[in-house]
Amino acid sequence: MPILLMALGEYATGEYSYSQVADDLNAQGYRTQNGRLFTGYNLRDILGNRFYEGKVVYHQxxxxxxxxxGSHKVPEDVRQLWLRCQVIKKERTNRPTGHPRRESHDYPFSHVLKCHQCGNSYHGEAVYYKDRTKLRLIHERHSQGKQCNTLPKSRSVESLNKEFGERVLAYVNLDEGWKTRIIAALMSNGGISEDKADQNQAERFRKVLENLRKQHLWGDISDVDYKRERADLERQIKALTLDTTPVEMPNLERAAQLLNEMPVLWQHPGVTNKQRESLVQEVFNKISLDGEALVAVEPKPAYAPLFADILMHAALGYPEFDSPPSPPA
Ligand SMILES: [Zn+2]
Structure with a gap:
């Protein structure tokens, strides 16, 4: 009963859609009586059932x-909340443009999912079946020129989400050595220059600067001279060390963090398809589906070095991922 009260209470605020309430319950670890995740339909069914109003309907x-x-006893707080929810529900149904937070159809793989055989895109479609909405991704019907023979021609978003989590993201795992290896790789590619002579010169200037500071402290040189010489030295040190600053690193750190969090985020019951979509859009250029199996991923340039590292240094054990990620741009 506390779950029911919580769900009704949340919907009664008018702030949340059915599926948002369901997502919230899931995120808090609640499950249906059958041990499944809540969906928006569970709440819709409850709000459509006059049992909670204390009524019994014959020949509906x-x-x-x-x-x-009815002769059954419904706790008064449940009945009151259920009635308040009816008002919210009615308001939403009457709104001509629809509520902005209404249950939306989001496809986590829109724009990036391609057929491995012909390269055509998959497009999202909501399929209504037995009073339920099922989201599917469907192979483009009209191939240019040649007919594509890949089968099946469509996959449910639910099964693709699952497969993506289990067969792709499960292997996304950067061990502690990634940073050292990637810096080494970038340096050998000329991405980060490290000129030994420049480094030594910069180090000498730093020592001069330190001496200058001491002389100034002891009153051996004037304020004006000190400031002028200090500015000059600092400018030269900066010029010498500029090239050795690994410019790519802050972005790479951020990318690595997101990548390491992605497998857990992806599976989290509180994460919506909309959020999954932004994760996919952030990391991947292309995800290839060969009918019934995801077979290749192409990361965005910012993530390519990290994927290269994962492929090189982790025991992938998944030989079907055959296409190497594109090199860093
Ligand atoms: Zn195809």
């Missing part, structure tokens, strides 16, 4: 439909 939807007071 038929000409001789009859609604009577």
């Amino acid at each position: 939807g038929l000409p001789d439909e009859q609604i009577i007071d």
Whole structure:
């Protein structure tokens, strides 16, 4: 009963859609009586069931439909909340443009999912079946020129989410050595120059600067001279060390952090398909589906060095991922 109260209470605020309430319950670790994740439909069913109003309906939807007071006892707080939810529900149904937070159809793989055989895109489609909405990604029907023989021609978003988590993200795991290895790789590619002579010269200037500071402290040189010489030395040190600053690193750190969090985020029941979509958009250029299996991923340039590292140094054990990630731009 506390779950029911919580769900009704949240919906009654008018702030949340069915699926947002369901996501919240899931995120807090609650499950249905069958041990499944809540969906927006669970709440919709509850709000469509007059049992919670204390009523019993006979022959629902038929000409001789009859609604009577039930003999069952519904706690008054549940009944009151349920009634308040009816008002919210009615407001939303009457809104001509629809509520902005209504249940939306988001496809985590829109724009990036391609057919491995013909390269065509998959597009999202909401399929209504037995009073339920199922989201599917469907192979482009019209291939240019040649007919594509890949099968099946569509996959449910649910199964793709699962497969992506289990067969792709499960292997996304950067061990502690990634940073050292990537810096080494970038340096050997000329990405980060490290001129030994420049380094030594900069070090000498730093020592001169330190001496200058001491002389100034002891009153051996004037303020004006000190400031002028200090500015000059600092400028030269900066010029010498500029090239050795690994410019790519802050972005790479951020990318690595997101990549390491992604497998857990992806599976988290509180994460929506919309959020999954932004994760995919952030990291991947292309995800290739060969009918029934995801077979290759192409990361965005910012993530390519990290994926290269994962492929090189982790025991992937997944030989179907055959296409190497593109080199850093
Ligand atoms: Zn195809």
